[in-house]
Amino acid sequence: MADWRFYGRRSTLDQLRGLLEQPRWFFCRIQGRRRIGKTTLLRELARDEEALVERLVYVQIPDSDQIDVASQFRRALQDSLSNTVQALANDVHDFASMARAIATMNRAGIIVVLDEFQYFTSPQLAAFNSFLQAEVDVLRESKSGGLFVLGSLQSEMSALLDDKAAPLYGRLTHSFRLDHWDFEDLLAVYNDHGLEDPYEWLLLWTYFEGVPKFYRDAHGQGLFDAFSDTLRNELLVRLFLNEGSPLSEEADTSFLREMKGQLLSILHFVADHPGTGHNELVASVHWPTDTGRSLGAQLKKLVDNYGMIDRRHPVFSDSRSRNARYYVTDNFLQAWIAVVRPARDAARMQLRERVLEKAKPRSETLEGFAFEKLIRQLHVECSRKGKGDFPITSIEVGFWNRARSIERLVEIDVVALNSEDKRVRFGSCKRSASAHDNGALAAFENHIAGFMSTVEGRKLTGWEVEKVLFSPTFSKKETPGLEKAGYRCLDLNAYAQLF
Structure with a gap:
């Protein structure tokens, strides 16, 4: 089995290297869906820049309260390779001291990474933004150090950094958005690991689209060594159905943990009926007669806030067209709801062979919808690259x-x-x-x-x-x-x- 390596993102890496070489402080946002490779990108940057390892402090922000966040921050300082950073740990006990520690580290040339930064939109954590703003306004004149903030929810990251009423509005110096791997990037993965059959490409794209973490998990489970005619079953078994499989709880923890009630009903219906229209939603989800306005509000949340549903309009129509259709935006989430979770739940009581037999036609139907989406994206990629x-x-x-x-x-x-x-x-x-x-x-x-x-x-x-x-x-x-x-x-x- 071929070793896994870093794929794609070369242009972004080059821009980040240039950012580090500039003789001035920076405040950089790196944004993208979960598992898209934000942390991996910085890890690769540190691998290329050996001196960066000792002056990089990474903190993953928990969805918790001030005491817990400060505790996590203090622990990250204690685990640092830098004596300068370790010496600051004991003084961190709240948001104000966290912000001061970030400023002190930046002035010493230390680069701080705050992952899951979107959690600072919550009421119990929002106060940190004002403390950080006060330090950032002074740091803008500094000649060293920098701050990376990483986040996966676009609406919440925008609320923190782009909203004119937000404390940190206008403070960013750089911003990067990580999208899925292009088809060209995926071809490098396929070629390295002996995947030559286009139906294998389509199957993997149907479930994983261009999300690097999922392909790495597949590689780690030996999926790429499976025979072509068994790949679909092996994908379901190794990644989802086996005890301890790496993606068995992925959608529930990364996508659906905040989904309840009407939001979940809409999401399930759209996943089971790709391309459904508004009227079909109203008729089939069985809303109470007085919640027509509520349905529109919930759809807006799923489309605009969470980015889980894509509202598509016919050619030449505008955003006000009543002829819109709705699709689950993310391939993985669509596959989870339509194929994976039913198979996982059934496997708890039924023979695995029977479960896989029932999953096959569902997966093939899903692959058909995914193929249309892939073709549209290939048109865009080829045009953008002059191919x-x-x-x-x-x-x-x-x-x-x-x-x-x-x-x-x-x-x-x-x-x-x-x-x-x-x-x-x-x-x-x-x-x-x-x-x-x-x-x-x-x-x-x-x-x-x-x-x-x-x-x-x-x-x-x-x-x-x-x-x-x-x-x-x-x-x-x-x-x-x-x-x-x-x-x-x-x-x-x-x-x-x-x-």
Whole structure:
């Protein structure tokens, strides 16, 4: 089994090195979802900069109270490799002394990392922000040291640092956002660990998307050495079902611990019905008659505050469109609710073989939805990096309408626009190439014609139209006939060759 190494983030690492080399104090935010690699990034930075190890103090902030936070902070100082830092520990007993210790360390060239910084939005911890502000305002004139604050909840980090009413507003000197690994980064992982089958790529992306920690856990469990035809079962068993498996409680602890009541009901319904509309939510979640306004407020929390649900609109529509559809934003959370947790719960009473048999069709359905999402993201990545032959000016999630009859229904998976060259790409995504059969192609043509006859579609009159079929793989036998019929065929191998 190949060793695990640090993947991606090279550009961010270079920028952080430049930050450390500047002869002035800094206050830097590093933000991203849980398990995305914020702490790992700083660990890699310290590995590259050996002198940084002794002048780096890391503190993970607990979701607790002032006494506990000060205790954790004091313990981190005691465990430091620096005598200067250790000497400060005994004087730390509350938020005021914590802030003073940070300032003293920074002036001595010590860099402080506060992880889970978003917890300082809670009422019992909020006072720390004012104490830190007082020290930061003086430190801005310093020539050494710095402060990293790491957080996973965008709305809470913004409330602490971007809200004009917040004590720390306007104090940041630098800000970084860590997103998922790109497909190009994932290809490096796949190549290093002998994963050559695009269906393996899709399966892993369906469950882990581009979250580094999950892939590292999979590597640690030997998953990448499993045979291709057993990979799905091995993924569920090794990562979730085995006693002590590393991700068996991940969603409950990282995503769902704050979810209760109506929020949880909405989240479960959207996970079980990807692409549901507002009316379906109202009808199916069985809300009391007087909570229509409450449903909107709860949806807003899940979309804007927690970022757990994605509200998507059809091509050319605006944010006020009533034709929005809802999806669980995070692949891992979607897989957890739709596949993993039912399998985990059933495995407590049923034979594992039966559990895995029932999980297979659920997983395949999930992989189909994930494949559409992956194709859209590949369009964006390729355009951003100058790869391929379709630079986009707008990537749309597709088009759908609110047809009164099934005959007038229009559904298109991908609508990619290049307004500069007046080109439009219509895409149909299928998890299996054989699903692009005559019936599916006829339906695809009807949906394109239906779209072009709408008010939105008429905006593209005179544009060059490209029709593309997407699947994880196309065989040499399948491609010629489809191309002869006027369709371009693109699979994951074709995208891999671009990188």
